[in-house]
Amino acid sequence: NAGVTQTPKFQVLKTGQSMTLQCAQDMNHEYMSWYRQDPGMGLRLIHYSVGAGITDQGEVPNGYNVSRSTTEDFPLRLLSAAPSQTSVYFCASSYSPGRQTQYFGPGTRLLVL
Amino acid sequence: AQKITQTQPGMFVQEKEAVTLDCTYDTSDPSYGLFWYKQPSSGEMIFLIYQGSYDQQNATEGRYSLNFQKARKSANLVISASQLGDSAMYFCAMREENAGGTSYGKLTFGQGTILTVHP
Numbered sequence: 001n002a003g004v005t006q007t008p009k010f011q012v013l014k015t016g017q018s019m020t021l022q023c024a025q026d027m028n029h030e031y032m033s034w035y036r037q038d039p040g041m042g043l044r045l046i047h048y049s050v051g052a053g054i055t056d057q058g059e060v061p062n063g064y065n066v067s068r069s070t071t072e073d074f075p076l077r078l079l080s081a082a083p084s085q086t087s088v089y090f091c092a093s094s095y096s097p098g099r100q101t102q103y104f105g106p107g108t109r110l111l112v113l
Numbered sequence: 114a115q116k117i118t119q120t121q122p123g124m125f126v127q128e129k130e131a132v133t134l135d136c137t138y139d140t141s142d143p144s145y146g147l148f149w150y151k152q153p154s155s156g157e158m159i160f161l162i163y164q165g166s167y168d169q170q171n172a173t174e175g176r177y178s179l180n181f182q183k184a185r186k187s188a189n190l191v192i193s194a195s196q197l198g199d200s201a202m203y204f205c206a207m208r209e210e211n212a213g214g215t216s217y218g219k220l221t222f223g224q225g226t227i228l229t230v231h232p
Contacts, residue, residue: 031218042222
């Protein structure tokens, strides 16, 4: 198993550009989520999904879109990048039922100029 | 809403000594899970330990133990016999769960504590 994979590892964007951060997991996990980590802060939830075709907003959803067409993939779209979206983005997955931990991807470092 | 507070921005410990990292939480959910993650300088999030709110005993995982005091809403991480490789950022996190431990996987994180282990 590759676990949770994220691409790209690093990206530089100009203000106003759009891009998609990719996230995939091969563990057949139902639940997937996106977090952002800013300096000096913990991770904050952007969007999450409880299964294919079902998504919902987290704590900081503005400026981001998600979709979940398959169990494996959960891409995060930045519609019009802003400098405030400079951050490290983590994708995570977990499964139900039972007390299972979250599995995190390696992160994508995004710089918006 | 859930809230996690880690009041120690940084902690120092001598190699082979034990160290406690503090975590307090606030939630109105009757059932929840508490986590600790380690984030080394390389950036990945490494799961350390989990405690369910209905667990009768404190969780332990090797050198890591979680001092869970439900009435005080605290979930401190104890690292015994610190090693140089333990130097990292440590995050406390929680999620709402149902009585069976199922959740939607939504975690709320604290701000983190940077642990430095001195030789």
